[in-house]
Amino acid sequence: MLSITLNGEARQFAEVATIADLIGALELAGKRLAVERNGEIVPKSRHALEALHDGDALEVVVAVGGG
Structure with missing residues (x-):
């Protein structure tokens, strides 16, 4: 089990x-x-x-189109 911080929240993942x-x-x-991983x-x-x-510690940001 992998324990990381994702977008400021503690999360656990199997098979990652x-x-x-x-x-x-x-x-x-x-x-x-x-x-972004560890800065x-x-x-x-x-x-x-x-x-x-x-x-x-990871930050994942999804681009959103629009205008």
Whole structure:
């Protein structure tokens, strides 16, 4: 079980190993979003490569169109 802080809230996930896995678990795959892990932006090209660890703090922001 992975324990992280997501957008300021303590959360636990099973079967989540990478940022890409987390995005899938949150049902955000395919959406325009920005991910910050422990204070650093993670480029989309690295989402599948970046392993998550207990205690990581993530901010996930989804872009919303409009005007």
